[in-house]
Amino acid sequence: MPRASTILRVAAIVLLVAFLGAPQRFAPLFAPLTEYGAPPIYDQGDLLSLALAHLGTVFVAAAASTLVAVGLGILVTRSRGAQFLSLSRTLANIGQTFPPVAVLAVAVPLVGFGQTPTLIALFAYGLLPILENTIAGLQGCPPAVIEAANGMGMSARQRLLAVELPLAMPLILEGVRLSLVINVGTATIGSTVAAKGLGEVIIAGLLSNNTAFVLQGGLLTGLMAILIYDAMVTLERRLLRTVPA
Amino acid sequence: MINIEGLSKRYGSTTVVDAVSMSIASGSITVIVGTSGSGKSTLLRMINRLVEPTTGRVLIDGADTSLTPAHLLRRRIGYVIQGHGLFPHRTVAENIATVPRLLGWERSRVAARVEELLRVFQLESASFGRKFPHQLSGGEQQRVGVARALAAEPALLLMDEPFGALDPVIRGKAQDDLLDIQRRFGTTIVLVTHDMDEAFRLGDCVAVMKQGRVLQHDRPGVLLTRPADPFVTRLSGTADRALKLLSLTTAGELAEPGPTEKRTVAAAASLREVLSDLIWSGADAATVLNPDGSSAGRLTVARLLAHGRQG
Numbered sequence: 001m002p003r004a005s006t007i008l009r010v011a012a013i014v015l016l017v018a019f020l021g022a023p024q025r026f027a028p029l030f031a032p033l034t035e036y037g038a039p040p041i042y043d044q045g046d047l048l049s050l051a052l053a054h055l056g057t058v059f060v061a062a063a064a065s066t067l068v069a070v071g072l073g074i075l076v077t078r079s080r081g082a083q084f085l086s087l088s089r090t091l092a093n094i095g096q097t098f099p100p101v102a103v104l105a106v107a108v109p110l111v112g113f114g115q116t117p118t119l120i121a122l123f124a125y126g127l128l129p130i131l132e133n134t135i136a137g138l139q140g141c142p143p144a145v146i147e148a149a150n151g152m153g154m155s156a157r158q159r160l161l162a163v164e165l166p167l168a169m170p171l172i173l174e175g176v177r178l179s180l181v182i183n184v185g186t187a188t189i190g191s192t193v194a195a196k197g198l199g200e201v202i203i204a205g206l207l208s209n210n211t212a213f214v215l216q217g218g219l220l221t222g223l224m225a226i227l228i229y230d231a232m233v234t235l236e237r238r239l240l241r242t243v244p245a
Numbered sequence: 246m247i248n249i250e251g252l253s254k255r256y257g258s259t260t261v262v263d264a265v266s267m268s269i270a271s272g273s274i275t276v277i278v279g280t281s282g283s284g285k286s287t288l289l290r291m292i293n294r295l296v297e298p299t300t301g302r303v304l305i306d307g308a309d310t311s312l313t314p315a316h317l318l319r320r321r322i323g324y325v326i327q328g329h330g331l332f333p334h335r336t337v338a339e340n341i342a343t344v345p346r347l348l349g350w351e352r353s354r355v356a357a358r359v360e361e362l363l364r365v366f367q368l369e370s371a372s373f374g375r376k377f378p379h380q381l382s383g384g385e386q387q388r389v390g391v392a393r394a395l396a397a398e399p400a401l402l403l404m405d406e407p408f409g410a411l412d413p414v415i416r417g418k419a420q421d422d423l424l425d426i427q428r429r430f431g432t433t434i435v436l437v438t439h440d441m442d443e444a445f446r447l448g449d450c451v452a453v454m455k456q457g458r459v460l461q462h463d464r465p466g467v468l469l470t471r472p473a474d475p476f477v478t479r480l481s482g483t484a485d486r487a488l489k490l491l492s493l494t495t496a497g498e499l500a501e502p503g504p505t506e507k508r509t510v511a512a513a514a515s516l517r518e519v520l521s522d523l524i525w526s527g528a529d530a531a532t533v534l535n536p537d538g539s540s541a542g543r544l545t546v547a548r549l550l551a552h553g554r555q556g
Binding site (some may be wrong): 142144145147148149150151152153154155160163166167 | 270293295317318319320321325326327328329331332333334343344390393403476516
């Protein structure tokens with residue numbers, strides 16, 4: 001089993017790198033999907049730089065979501081912040097319920113076209129899974145362990161940093177993973193408001209009725225999502241080795 | 246010396262601990278025993294201020310504990326809870342090193358102390374310190390919990406039902422080990438349990454609690470022979486109280502001079518064990534042997550029976 005998964009993982013990475021490095025090499029594969037001699041490979045921009053911009057947007061948004069959601073999760077699980085627990089959950093739920101397209105529509109008049117409205121939409125969309133998992137992780141620490149930490153003479157901050165956060169880490173990382181994977185796909189809509197990303201390829205394909213563009217934009221996005229998912233699972237496993245469930 | 250003065254804890258209109266005053270001698274084991282809901286755990290947790298008293302105060306060697314920040318106070322007091330509460334993400338060695346690290350001990354001193362404790366608790370093996378709590382047996386987890394509590398050489402150790410999660414065989418061993426450790430380090434121990442047998446086995450003094458009050462605080466023998474309250478009698482049990490009384494004295498303490506007998510017993514054995522041995526073997530008397538093999542005198546069945554009749 002592990003061997004098969006390793007082969008698949010390496011194959012996915014090789015495919016992604018090969019395609020982004022020299023897209024024209026794959027032209028014969030996509031040619032049957034084009035009509036009237038349209039270009040089989042996206043030629044209105046560099047695929048590699050689009051992919052990097054796409055990833056950049058996703059990671060910046062996820063970093064902001066993580067920072068805010070983990071911070072909020074810590075705050076509302078302290079006795080001082082307990083009264084904000086349901087409020088913060090409601091806010092994060094709204095962020096998740098509100099469609100990113102709608103967020104873009106609201107954000108563009110306020111901050112203009114480009115990367116910023118996309119970052120706002122992805123940030124709001126990615127908050128909920130991280131917040132919920134942070135809260136679950138922190139509330140799930142065994143009471144006996146918390147009692148022991150207090151009894152040993154740890155201050156509240158020491159207990160949080162040395163005991164609670166490490167024990168909640170697997171769940172928090174799971175939330176970050178969900179958020180990242182959702183947003184790799186969601187970031188494609190950013191191209192409707194002129195953010196650089198792989199959505200550009202898909203939209204260009206839709207506009208010019210070029211299935212090859214749509215397919216290669218979708219495949220690249222999918223490959224990146226799978227690889228990010230895989231990398232996060234590996235990271236979580238490595239941490240789990242020292243933190244039994 | 247620990248002085249508890251008029252200590253009470255109230256939650257709203259419910260009084261959990263009601264004006265408890267008691268003194269605990271340094272280097273002794275005091276067992277607080279009571280049914281669930283008697284307030285015994287709350288009383289214990291007020292000593293290290295995991296629960297803040299509503300009224301009253303606790304003095305340790307004359308110093309009022311409320312004058313030290315709670316988390317600094319707790320670093321000087323060992324604390325063991327039921328189900329050990331070991332940190333699951335830390336190794337055995339890291340768990341034991343918790344309080345010394347909080348106190349900012351030098352790395353080499355921490356390592357030496359961890360090694361010493363692993364040896365004292367018979368947990369030594371090249372790899373034991375690197376194991377994680379979930380890789381240990383219940384008895385080992387419990388020992389690591391006690392080792393962690395003793396790591397910073399506290400003069401006072403608080404234990405809240407420390408053996409509650411262990412099976413009877415391992416519990417007996419853990420109790421013996423605790424007595425050994427206590428003799429070795431001279432630690433003052435306050436232990437909470439609902440098990441009267443455990444209280445009699447471990448306690449130099451036993452405090453019986455009911456509904457937040459201490460009904461009687463005295464040596465185990467006194468609890469048996471002069472109970473202050475019917476509840477104390479009920480909790481100790483009347484069916485085998487003569488045998489319980491015998492179990493509180495060792496053969497060495499009661500041995501008298503006399504001729505040498507064929508049957509021999511160890512000086513450290515309890516009178517209850519000696520009586521059982523004499524019933525089993527059919528002998529009327531036994532010679533009591535010191536650990537070095539010399540005779541400490543003899544014990545007759547008649548003398549044993551007389552001792553159990555005192556009450």
